[in-house]
Amino acid sequence: MREFLRTAVAVSCAAALAGCAMTEEVVGAGAPRPSGDVTMVVPFAAGGGSDIAGRAMARGLEAAEPGLRITVDNRDGGAGAVGYSYFLAKAGSPDYLLATETSLISLPRSQDVAFSHRDFTPVFKLGEDYTLLVARQDSPMNTCDQAVRRSKEQRVLAGISGAAGPDAIVFELMRRREGAGFDQVPYESGGETLAGLLGGQVELASLNPSEVVGQLRAGRLKALCVFADTRYDYPELAAIPTAAEQGVEVSFAQFRGVIAAGGLDPRAREFWIAAAREYAASPGYAEYVRSEYLQPKTAFGAEFAEYLRANDALLAEVVAR
Template sequence: MKSPLRTSCCLALVAVLLSSCSVLSVKPPVPPDWTPRGSVPVMVAMAPGGGSDRSARVIAQTLNELDLGFDANVENKDGGSGAVGWATFMSEEGNGNTLLIAETALNTLPLVYEDVPFTYKSFTPLVMFAKDSRMVVARKDAPYNTCPELVEASADHRVIAGSSGRTGADALVTGELEKAGGTFDIVPYGSTGEVLTGLLGGQIEVAPASAASAKPYLESGDFKALCTLSEDRYEDPVLADVPTAIEQGMDATVVMWRGVFGAGDIADVQRRYWIDKIEEGMRSQTYRDYLEADMLIPANLSGEEFASYLDDYDARMREVF
């Protein structure tokens, strides 16, 4: 998780970026047979190596495999927990020749940092291609075995939990546990990998984690899973025996969406083109392998359905935050 000072500096940079953009540009008409050309940037507002970066590279690869006459190239523009990249993408308004890969933090970051100049409505929703969730893991010798036991234990003694950010899925998990009555001291880390390293080293006692990142530690016996925050159990043989929080009597789920956006105010022909080609790419083996390897939940909401989902999701996040 970024420090408050670093985040403030990034947000100041956002303001500079926006002030340098011309608001007097005239958008030329878009022909009805429009297609992308040349290099198509696929922007991701997170650093290389994380889940958002991986999803961007998979989407770019599926588009390139279709051989459509353009090259999709991932561009990372991280900073401010996503604020720098998303603010930069605002300057692409009306440009149909670029894409943005985003996830749940696009809803939550403007709720935590109200001075950012964008919301999810600043961009054009194209396709939600996957959903993700989280599980809660602890060291193998922890004195609790379920999420309700963890909540109960936190009432009697200090429980130190890790988190990879204030606006992402880890924060949502912690929020659900606190809503159930838990109290935790949160240690911030820069990534899920760092969180799990901290748990392995004994710096923290419990941590939210994606299923794919937690699985090797569960297989090795270093960690035990207390519950999943998914709506249903995972089908993976290693994780199938881990109950959901709902099964344990807690009304708690965490679902993180992953999706593709166009720039704001693109033409309808551009929006329709991208929805069609992204969905065609999602029928590839590359996409199916990605879902399986990252233990993601398949999803396919496009256009207005995706926009409606975002509205509902945003309303829920406002309650959480």
């Protein structure tokens, strides 16, 4: 499976890059600000957390800068690599943004891709998202530690969104720290992972609260634990224990944010950071954070870049090719 995924990613990246040669004539390098017609690239399929984040940021930035028109472009494939590779070819253009998350760091550490976080312009980290370990309501597993024990005794299929995303990372942390032996089944998005869990293709999944809260309310799924340092404050999630409370010492936050293309004119960079700051101070941002059950830990520009460097160093310990 790992070799298959590597091959798929390489082929996807090559296809994306072949049609998007990085030339100034194509991307209009050096423009001091966006033209007004902007594309928000989402490197995952519609319906998942990244798509929701990208659309919320597009609406929020349009409200912050009324002259902008931002269209969302889902370019999924290769666990996010196709979208990032497409975006790489837009260097210098202020007319492209990308709804980013942890795969920006984990993909270059786990797959043969042509980009790293240093190739892009950090704009705005809008918050952090901790995943839940969830199972169907009829599962014999009720807690995170029970799931770990079961994985040591028999085969347990666990669904993940992307071969190198935060879901894969928490399962890898459980393997390293607790000796768990989950068999991971990668899907292209959180929506597909959820469908696989509900359809019985896998027994467990690591998913964001926003992706599963409806199923938890309906009683179709149950949450075994949250991979966070402390419990959520949101009433719908407050009763879910952390993994550490159950003796499983695993905590990992997926960040969500927006990046611009690399090689921007400094004026374009400052334009996007200023627009992001205005969005972060708006009621729309507060509503998005509440609706998606995020922790509103923000960072802008250079501070976001430093966060990415620190996150990269952390993932170097648990993600390898």
